[in-house]
Amino acid sequence: ETLMTQSPATLSVSPGERATLSCRASQSVSSNVAWYQQKPGQAPRLLIYGASTRATGIPARFSGSGSGTEFTLTISSLQSEDFAVYYCQQYNNWPPYIFGQGTKLEI
Amino acid sequence: QVQLQESGPGLVNPSQTLSLTCTVSGGSISSGSYYWSWIRQPAGKGLEWIGRIYTSGSTNYNPSLESRVTMSADTSRNQFSLKLSSVTAADTAVYYCARSFDSSGYFPIDNWGQGTLVTVSS
Numbered sequence: 001e002t003l004m005t006q007s008p009a010t011l012s013v014s015p016g017e018r019a020t021l022s023c024r025a026s027q028s029v030s031s032n033v034a035w036y037q038q039k040p041g042q043a044p045r046l047l048i049y050g051a052s053t054r055a056t057g058i059p060a061r062f063s064g065s066g067s068g069t070e071f072t073l074t075i076s077s078l079q080s081e082d083f084a085v086y087y088c089q090q091y092n093n094w095p096p097y098i099f100g101q102g103t104k105l106e107i
Numbered sequence: 108q109v110q111l112q113e114s115g116p117g118l119v120n121p122s123q124t125l126s127l128t129c130t131v132s133g134g135s136i137s138s139g140s141y142y143w144s145w146i147r148q149p150a151g152k153g154l155e156w157i158g159r160i161y162t163s164g165s166t167n168y169n170p171s172l173e174s175r176v177t178m179s180a181d182t183s184r185n186q187f188s189l190k191l192s193s194v195t196a197a198d199t200a201v202y203y204c205a206r207s208f209d210s211s212g213y214f215p216i217d218n219w220g221q222g223t224l225v226t227v228s229s
Contacts, residue, residue: 001170034215043203043219044154049210055217087154091207091215096169099154 006100023088032092109134111220125191129204140209147200
């Protein structure tokens with residue numbers, strides 16, 4: 001199975017600053033990577049798919065990049081509502097679709 | 108806007124079968140090109156994909172759970188279901204149903220239910 005490794009596990013950033021989250025696949029997943037945001041007590045929300053396409057209604061401060069095995073989610077200017085856990089997920093190689101272990105973005 | 112809602116017992120005895128249903132509103136589970144999935148998350152931990160069912164009714168399961176998982180769909184009720192047999196405490200988690208859409212032949216998730224907590228305990 002294709003494993004997804006996220007780094008760092010926790011990222012401490014101040015509001016207004018830029019945050020860069022990384023995700024590495026154990027083998028090539030082309031551009032079939034999604035990023036999800038999860039807040040406490042809520043279901044995950046799709047932010048990015050196809051490595052770089054923003055989902056409907058997602059602010060432009062969220063951007064994704066990468067292909068193959070290395071992927072990045074960038075939040076250009078952190079707002080208070082952005083502090084959450086972020087998961088990457090590969091949907092290229094089934095079975096199964098694997099999520100990363102998450103990066104907690106904290107103030 | 109499609110909405111998904113999980114339902115089922117919140118407490119299951121060890122060795123018994125966990126049964127959950129996802130009711131879909133705002134769209135038909137038998138039309139379009141979508142996968143309908145179950146995903147779970149133990150408290151304080153990450154996400155685990157359990158399996159998926161296509162609009163045609165074909166299924167795929169996570170190999171780590173395949174021997175215990177059955178998914179099915181009831182198109183007349185616009186619902187799909189999960190059965191997980193021989194449960195243990197390790198199956199205690201929030202269970203989400205979700206929809207994946209066709210993005211050039213690959214299927215990211217774009218809609219999630221709110222999740223339902225299932226506890227395995229006697």
